[in-house]
Amino acid sequence: MIYFDNAATSWPKPPEVAAAMVQFLETVGANPGRSGHRLSAEAARIVYGARAAVAELFGVPDPLRVCFGHNVTEALNLALRGLLRPGDHVVTSSMEHNSMMRPLRALERADVALTVVPCSAEGVLDPADVAAAIRPDTKLVALNHGSNVCGTLLPVAEVGRLCRQHDLLLLVDTAQTGGAYPVDMRADAIDLLAFTGHKSLYGPMGTGGLIVGPRVDVRQMEPLKRGGTGSRSEREEQPDFLPDVFESGTPNAVGLAGLAAGARWVLDRGVAAIHAHEVALTQRLIGGLSEVPGVTLYGLRDAELQTATVSFNVEGMLVNEVGQRLDEDAGLMCRVGLHCAPAAHKTLGTFPSGTVRFGLGALNTVAQVEESLVAVRALAEEGR
């Protein structure tokens, strides 16, 4: 079996991840930070370990700025709905996932003004176009860091500097880059960093969160939910400090035990080493696919300027057919269609039929890339 669907979720996970989760369930199990007994304290220590690992991965000095939730979708909703009020203006790109676009479109109906800056047909965002979109009422720029459709990287650090010049906040969706590409919240001038645990952080599904930088006034940001936090229990009002202000209810502690192990695995290998491995695989994949007659590739087609996600079409075949045949004939798992990102496909010119997407990960090999090229070549010959 060849698993090339890491852009949707990474698999397999490093064995340490399941081991940490089993250990949590079998030997800890208690509710973190709620009770004073030793198992609760141990659960809290494990959750803090996940916070510390995630903070280290994104260059954040204070782990308490990491607010856990279920995934990047929840984190983006928290940031957008928490910050934006009627009369505010927000800038985004035409390469966004629906996790960004749908909350923004809903806010637009609630009188938040939205500018979607068009990207090129390769998914490239020009920071000058972002600068031109800024208005006196602009509060936030909200961007993904790497396209989940074709892998194109967005110029987050340049836009971050621009935001600082204009005293705006920058929200970044790191779903496709966190753990696989260097992201440094301070160096990249990111104010709100949304991450998901189950992709290149190699944790389980149901983990993710929002890192809130020091330029954000937390008291001006509405939580998505309020409730028990295990802190300030004498008060009927929500605490106003991080991370408790945004973390009500019992957390997914077993998931966070797995996330801690996944993020530590990434830190031990090193993001730079993982990135170098993925660049080598992507280079070979792009090079091989571009030599197959009948295959059309999308995006920049340059492994150094994109993530390890590659989108293509095969002449004479529908994307569903390609996906099904790759699974049946070659045991290759990938994703086809619109990848929850209609705006990105409109930008690339692949809407509404979509593309075939290979999402490579740290555990894929050159041999798998070679096998996949043989499989695509066979299909392309049939399609012609």
Ligand SMILES: Cc1ncc(COP(=O)(O)O)c(C=O)c1O
């Ligand atoms: C760029 C981007 N944003 C958001 C998401 C949503 O991730 P999750 O389902 O973990 O919330 C994804 C997942 O595919 C993504 O690729």
